[in-house]
Amino acid sequence: MSKFSYLFNRSIKFYKLNFKTSIVSFLTLTTIFFIYQFIFTIGYSTNSFFKNLSSVQNVRVYLKTDDTEKINEFIKNIKNLNSVEDIIYYTPEDSYKYLKNNTQNLKYLENISKDFFPSFIEIKLKDNFKDLIFINQIKTEINKFEIVDKASFGEQWVLKFASIKYSLQIFIFIVTILLSISIAFITINVINLNLYKFKEEIKIYSLVGATRTFIIVPFLFASVIEFILSFAISVLINFSIFFGINDYILSSLNINFIKLPNIYIYSAMAVYFFLINVIAAFYISLKFLKKASRIND
């Protein structure tokens, strides 16, 4: 029988034997993971929402002149920029049509003379150049042209939404750190309790020549099983709750706000907390074995 399968069977036996005592820590872990995933999902959805709001689609440039030659020259210069995907020039009449197509108060618009509508150029940026810092630089460069009255990308709102988005990311980061510490402490406490419970058995195994691997694997295994079950169940509860909220509450209100993280995000989350769990379990097991390996103390 291979060492691995022997240790695996021994670990299963140990876990079954110890199941009752591990229920409390299992419930604690499940609750913590659930709360984290709940906060994460809300944060993720809000982040996606503000990401859409704060994403800059184009830069709008209002001009001082209607001189076609100057305008064409300006467009030609701008087109040479790497970051620009497309440029559309709106004459005052186009500007009027644009507004008319995008509002419902037609009668009100019809009372205004077309001459009052400003001509402008809409510069559509390539996806790779939609970073806020870069867009600000483009805006500054465009403003340097003589014919430009004002260049704008709705920065007032975009910057506000972006700051909300970044604050949320910082919040999720802090919650993640706090949760990591909690997971590590829970793992350490649970394994410590188990190790103390089996202290005499460990001493005897140590006396008869058991290796560290032989002694600690069942404890690590129990911790890993507990982690996997807690994480899986918390994901299931989280999914059920948010599907419920989406299907029964938000969809009837025609709101599409909740966005569940994809499988890659959940996998990364699982791997990260798994590593925290295993490192904490190893640390406390080895620390305990150092103390407990003295047979006759």
Added chain:
Amino acid sequence: MIKLFNVSVSFYGEKKALDNVSLKIDKGEFVYITGASGAGKSTMLRLIYADLLPTRGVVLIANKDITNITPKSIPYLRRNIGVIFQDFKLLEEKTVFDNIFMTLEIFYIKPEQIENRIFSILRRLGLFSRRDTIVKKLSGGEKQRVAIARALINEPSIILADEPTGNLDPERGEDIIKLLQDIANQGNTVLVATHDKALIEKMPARTIYLKNGKVEADTKNE
């Protein structure tokens, strides 16, 4: 088999538990280590099964220097040493069979694979009928025999017994010593730490007297 050269052990820099001890114990010898409480008997045994490391000097077990043995190597040393304690160090809630099986389990063996080996040692020690009994239901003498069975099952070349008769009545104590002497006669090295002078007088063998951590006398040299 066991060699100690100028070995000293002190705890936290305080009074020495062993002070410049040198001795040699050959294969198949039966040796008493005696002295008053705190003389260093248990410390000497703990050195041999690497539960303690010497502060100074050299410890050789089967010509292997274990003075600075690493934690990783300790299990492999202990597999060749059987240890018996005054308080038995058995798991009271487990059966006799399970307690003995613990020694073999560490080799990743299933109980059914070595059942006959355990039965054989239980027969030898008169415990076969008690194999499925929970240890806490046994008498002190029976418990000590289970501890001996556990120490012997792996066929170690060294047996260390720390006050093995301390919790037993004199008659049971003598039985245990006789059993250990038989084990020594089969070629195993047996060290018994005891303060029971009457027992030593009744069942004589080489005796090392310790006083304040020093070897005061060794009957081998007399």
